[in-house]
Amino acid sequence: MTELRLTNVSLSYAHRQGFGALTTTRVLQRVSLALAPGEFVAVIGRSGSGKTSLLNLAAGFVAPSEGRVERGGRPISGPGADRAVVFQDDALYPWLSARDNVAFPLRLAGVGRDERRARAAELLRQVGLVAETDRAIWELSGGQRQRVGIARALAAKPDFLLLDEPLGALDAMTRERMQELLLAVWQTSGTGVLLITHSVEEALFLGTRVVVLAPDPGRIVADRHFDFSRRYLAGEPARALKAAPEFIAAREALIAAIHADEAMTA
Amino acid sequence: MSAGEEVIGVAPVAAPAPRPVRLSPLVATLLTAAGLLALWLAASSFGWVSPVFLPHPAKVLAAVGRLVGAGYVDGTLFEHAAASLGRVFSALAFSILVAVPVGLAIATSPVGRGILDPLVEFIRPLPPLAYLPLIIIWFGIGEGSKVLVIALAMLAPIAISTAAGVRSASESQVNAARSFGAGRLAVLLHVQLPSAIPSILTGIRIALGAGWSTLVAAELVAASRGLGFMIQSAAQFLVTDIVIVGIFVISALAFAFEALLRLVERLFVRWSGHH
Numbered sequence: 001m002t003e004l005r006l007t008n009v010s011l012s013y014a015h016r017q018g019f020g021a022l023t024t025t026r027v028l029q030r031v032s033l034a035l036a037p038g039e040f041v042a043v044i045g046r047s048g049s050g051k052t053s054l055l056n057l058a059a060g061f062v063a064p065s066e067g068r069v070e071r072g073g074r075p076i077s078g079p080g081a082d083r084a085v086v087f088q089d090d091a092l093y094p095w096l097s098a099r100d101n102v103a104f105p106l107r108l109a110g111v112g113r114d115e116r117r118a119r120a121a122e123l124l125r126q127v128g129l130v131a132e133t134d135r136a137i138w139e140l141s142g143g144q145r146q147r148v149g150i151a152r153a154l155a156a157k158p159d160f161l162l163l164d165e166p167l168g169a170l171d172a173m174t175r176e177r178m179q180e181l182l183l184a185v186w187q188t189s190g191t192g193v194l195l196i197t198h199s200v201e202e203a204l205f206l207g208t209r210v211v212v213l214a215p216d217p218g219r220i221v222a223d224r225h226f227d228f229s230r231r232y233l234a235g236e237p238a239r240a241l242k243a244a245p246e247f248i249a250a251r252e253a254l255i256a257a258i259h260a261d262e263a264m265t266a
Numbered sequence: 267m268s269a270g271e272e273v274i275g276v277a278p279v280a281a282p283a284p285r286p287v288r289l290s291p292l293v294a295t296l297l298t299a300a301g302l303l304a305l306w307l308a309a310s311s312f313g314w315v316s317p318v319f320l321p322h323p324a325k326v327l328a329a330v331g332r333l334v335g336a337g338y339v340d341g342t343l344f345e346h347a348a349a350s351l352g353r354v355f356s357a358l359a360f361s362i363l364v365a366v367p368v369g370l371a372i373a374t375s376p377v378g379r380g381i382l383d384p385l386v387e388f389i390r391p392l393p394p395l396a397y398l399p400l401i402i403i404w405f406g407i408g409e410g411s412k413v414l415v416i417a418l419a420m421l422a423p424i425a426i427s428t429a430a431g432v433r434s435a436s437e438s439q440v441n442a443a444r445s446f447g448a449g450r451l452a453v454l455l456h457v458q459l460p461s462a463i464p465s466i467l468t469g470i471r472i473a474l475g476a477g478w479s480t481l482v483a484a485e486l487v488a489a490s491r492g493l494g495f496m497i498q499s500a501a502q503f504l505v506t507d508i509v510i511v512g513i514f515v516i517s518a519l520a521f522a523f524e525a526l527l528r529l530v531e532r533l534f535v536r537w538s539g540h541h
Contacts, residue, residue: 061441079444091438094537095460104456105446138537156446 001037001159002072004058004083004192008032009067010217011053027053029217030067037159040186040193040229042207044200046258050218051196055164058194059085081105084153088165090145094137098124098148101137105156123151126188127181143174150185160192161185168198175199179206180238187233200254204228205242212257222257226250321507329507338508339499341491347515349491353409353484354477357416361473365421366466369428373462374454382425390422394480398487407488415487419480420473427469431462464531464538471527478520 106116212222333343371378485494500508
């Protein structure tokens with residue numbers, strides 16, 4: 001497996017207001033980030049710091065205005081099954097059952113019907129859904145839908161999971177359970193993960209590495225390594241970890257980094 | 267009786283307010299129909315209107331019997347209805363085959379939209395009687411012309427609702443498929459078309475309405491069978507009871523297919539409106 005690398009990437013959108021002149025907005029400015037196989041990178045930052053744009057570049061949904069996005073030295077020209085995405089609005093297909101949603105990437109890959117149904121059921125079991133296998137999507141709760149979304153992304157056997165605020169719309173209790181599920185999935189699948197989140201605590205708990213973006217234009221202002229996720233997987237309870245003094249100190253340092261440029265202009 | 271009801275029975279806290287009489291929609295519908303029928307009965311029984319304008323309901327009922335048995339203008343009621351149904355559904359099949367791809371092209375390709383959207387908007391407001399003469403000049407007075415006249419009225423609603431339905435697929439639903447390796451065609455077939463189905467069904471319902479209302483115009487042209495033809499022939503000889511039967515039969519058929527389509531929606535696109 002090779003790393004997913006963004007080198008000096010800038011992204012600008014051209015837009016026109018009414019009949020006015022064409023203006024360009026720079027959402028990312030010379031960002032470099034390498035995602036190693038098996039690494040869990042959490043990206044945080046204020047609104048407008050280009051978090052989702054960074055993920056869209058990595059996914060290949062958009063092409064950079066400048067710089068390179070590549071895997072193993074080869075440029076990424078579009079989306080690919082090696083980088084599976086989980087979206088905040090779940091992006092499931094309501095006309096398919098939970099099982100058929102998970103089997104969808106396998107169907108695109110030409111896997112036979114019986115095999116893809118069996119594999120989809122197994123993936124749903126991995127994310128804690130068994131009784132819901134043949135339910136309709138609209139019968140599931142928000143948390144269950146995101147589990148289906150994660151199982152669907154895993155079905156493609158990706159090298160990297162790109163998670164675009166997948167837990168953002170969930171209630172606090174469900175969110176904590178889903179964080180633990182994400183770590184379990186990360187451990188068993190061995191994929192690299194790029195997680196976009198608004199929650200500093202979530203980034204710190206899940207990421208082996210936390211990257212802080214600042215807006216106007218989006219750029220990396222901090223990039224640190226942490227081991228809380230590994231400690232959780234080694235058996236330490238989640239709540240105890242999140243209440244540990246070193247966790248709280250790290251959380252406050254990250255919050256300070258997020259707001260560092262704001263303090264100067266205020 | 268459940269435990270809860272027993273408790274209330276033993277110790278009532280307050281006398282329940284008298285229930286207001288509620289009219290269910292079905293009862294309101296039945297009452298309206300009964301009222302209109304009574305008005306009709308009264309109008310023809312008491313001679314308020316001439317039987318030429320409005321024959322007695324019994325006479326209309328007798329006309330149904332005559333139509334089913336002996337028929338009128340060389341065809342039984344069943345034969346006339348079958349001819350009209352054949353035209354409306356040939357037209358529907360034709361317009362689905364043409365308009366769904368047109369709608370897909372409008373929604374997914376800027377060039378497709380540039381070419382087809384103005385054409386659809388050109389056809390949409392045209393009254394069938396306006397283009398009927400042109401169709402006859404171009405295609406003659408055969409069965410094809412009649413079907414084409416009806417189909418032209420059905421094309422626009424299906425094309426427009428297909429295009430709207432395709433756009434109802436969210437950007438992330440499309441991007442999800444792309445990230446699993448789907449190309450433009452696979453996205454169209456597996457994501458955009460399925461998400462358009464509820465909207466297409468609505469378009470078909472609207473189109474069938476347009477089709478039925480175009481039927482009589484289409485059967486103006488050298489027809490020898492059909493409900494529209496039957497009505498026009500009867501009107502020429504002031505056989506008002508046959509005209510009324512024809513109107514009721516068209517309305518009943520349209521209602522039956524509307525009900526059928528709603529059933530199809532309830533059974534097969536239960537997911538729409540839930541996501």
